[in-house]
Amino acid sequence: MKELDWTSFPTHFVDSKKIKLIHHGMASPDRCIQNMIEMMRYVDSRFSLDLMLVPTYHKEYFAQLEAMAKDLDNVRMLPIVSFEEIIPFSAQYDIGIFLVPPTTYNLKMCLPNKFFEFIQARLAIAIGPSPEMARYVKEYHLGIIAKDFTPQSMAQELNKLTKQDILKYKENANKTARILNAEKEGEKILALLEKVAG
Template identity: 45%
Template sequence: MNEKKNVLIISYSPLHRDPRILRQIQALKDDYNIQTLGSTSPNVDDVDFFWIPDMPKCQNMFQKIHLGLQIVFRKYKKVLSRNLNIETLLSYKYKKPDCIFANDWNGLYCAYMLKKQNNWSCRIYFDAHEYFPAYRNTIRWKIFERPLVNYALHLCRKQITYMTSVCPTLARMYEKYFKFDKGFVKIILNAPDYEKDLVPTRISEKIQIIHHGGAMRERQLEKMIDMMKYLPADKYELTFMLVKNDASYYETLVQRASKFSNIKFHDPVPFNEIPSFINMFDLGVYILDTEIINHRYALPNKFFEFVQARLAIAIGSSPEMRDYTKKYNLGVSARSNQPKDLAEEILKLSKEDIMLFKENSNKYAEELSAKKNVFDLKKIADMIIK
């Protein structure tokens, strides 16, 4: 019997709650020996784990100025080595990988350095996920962070054997950025596991609306609070289930919502329990500001979790989410990301309309699940290891 090949999965994220990484492990662990690099262990049996320490903090103003000057004078390799803990990661005793799954730009750079310094001959699959060359719009990002990302991506370009992103628009943008042939960057959707036992629930007297995810200021979640100004309290109720990524922002949202009798906050549940928990609701809602490119073309986990929960969907003007909503007749989208515009679309819906959308989520739940992703990830490994 042939000995199993080795795959190294790299992500600068908490692996135990990163759906992408857990899906990659799920897809490969039966056929490959899996090693992982991340900020927390994935807690999966028979999977090796190596720890990525947090990025070192500057202890004083002098260190901050010194670091900033290194970026200004293009000492990118030094800064990346420090920020990404490359020296520490080079010290670990890995099984020589036959393939590396590199997640996000920093995972790609880490894969490049490990391969180069250890003289590994393996190929690299790059899961780019979002579009990192335009990740944010802040001055700090443009001056101090984007140069590092661009340097890392261009340095690693020729090491990419296979690459995916989360939606067609971002895939085409990456092809243009890297000067790859059209179609080189494939799509792996942010879809969760198929929830075969869930069915649409009956609509209660009030339409139950849910939004779940992270409390992040740049997402402007207050727009969904403001949407409730236009929805009668006796007919509609909104529940937020938020991870407190930004505790002060979370409290701002709670305070803003306190004047509404029909807005509630619920503690988050483990990510793999989200579809079964929100199955009791009727309408999954998301207004995401489109100023940032990755927000404009977002096709996030929560969209597909709404589907697995068998909910109807109501979104703003995000084009990728809108296209899927329209293609599968899952709900409604607004002409803009203004709260009033989405409220107007929701007000047009009868309970029968909402029930039809919930039934369509049920109809397409398997197609819009991770089942195909798991197959594709295994296929990617098989192809680039051969």
């Protein structure tokens, strides 16, 4: 995805009393979205979570998530936006969260689009111990990694965060967005193709 103009994003500001998390993606049972909602029972009052979920044929599961969200004051389910709007929309948040247990091999080793969209939106990142994402979070100092995939473990890590921590991670995302983007990666692919073509 193309690097966006950092100056057009209000992500240099963090309200220490209202820290906003976002997760977007498919509402599939194997992703255990309910864990992120359950997590909000254990976080400090300064945190809120917005979910932007794409319904699948698992209609009962989606209804379950809606019911769980309605039961908590600090969780909302929002209408989805277009692909082109995901990054600008996400930029109003502080933290992008992806707490998805390894219920399949693909989910265990995943490096999803939303991870890079979080970076391009200049968000701090909160993930479980998913190895591929954790590798980037550690290398570029992008955010926090829970000890396991339980709601309580992630809540514990979130509750440790200070405003200064979040600002630091967001600034690191700003720097990383200039490295991990489609233009830079495309240059690598073109170089490889040219090398193969001789």
